[in-house]
Amino acid sequence: MNLTRYVSPGAGRAGGERVNLRPVELSDAKDLAAAYLRNRRHLEQWEPTRGDDFFTVGGQEASIQAKLGLYAAGSEVPWVVTGSRGIQGMITLTGIVRGPFQNANLGYWIDAECTGRGLASCAVAAVVNMATEELGLHRVQAATLLHNTASQAVLNRSGFERIGVAPAYLHIAGEWQDHLLFQRVLF
Numbered sequence: 001m002n003l004t005r006y007v008s009p010g011a012g013r014a015g016g017e018r019v020n021l022r023p024v025e026l027s028d029a030k031d032l033a034a035a036y037l038r039n040r041r042h043l044e045q046w047e048p049t050r051g052d053d054f055f056t057v058g059g060q061e062a063s064i065q066a067k068l069g070l071y072a073a074g075s076e077v078p079w080v081v082t083g084s085r086g087i088q089g090m091i092t093l094t095g096i097v098r099g100p101f102q103n104a105n106l107g108y109w110i111d112a113e114c115t116g117r118g119l120a121s122c123a124v125a126a127v128v129n130m131a132t133e134e135l136g137l138h139r140v141q142a143a144t145l146l147h148n149t150a151s152q153a154v155l156n157r158s159g160f161e162r163i164g165v166a167p168a169y170l171h172i173a174g175e176w177q178d179h180l181l182f183q184r185v186l187f
Contacts (some may be wrong), residue, residue, distance in 0.1 A: 001134045003077060007122040012115035019119060021091065024067060024078045028087065029060040034079070035087045035111060036060070046148065049174045067092075074098070077135070079125050080137050081110065088114045091123045093131060095139070102138035105130060115150070122156045132186040139186060141171060143179040152180060160184045 004022040035045070037055045053059040070076035075096045081089040091108035106127065110120045131137040142160060144151040160182040168176035
């Protein structure tokens, strides 16, 4: 399976920088801790509440080990988004279900200094491509907070369709929040 891709941000909005998606490695713990710490305020409105230890190298080592265990079990594929500035985000397929469903959930974040440059759209497009070609999935779904219009635009550009609203769907920023649900049927 080839789960590494180089993606080029659209229309020169990122200065033509070459961006790489590759599966996360334990050696990424230091750089991920720095990226999460640098983006703590940016991400806190979009993610579950995190304890201080999450933003440390040890916290990231534990997180990566858990993700790699799920990867080995076939239920998750976590990628880091890297470029000239190092780790610029993460994108993950979680909750992979085989059998008649062939489905996964998509989640991602991009460094605050890199937003608005097309990186998320390119990363989502690459992962959707890998979900089809390498993983043989039939469907990918995603959820956004109701007010996360930037992420909704990324999903719309990537061919996802809105399928409804899920009340109190995820515990984000310390409270149960409603989410818009999206899907992309791959074949």
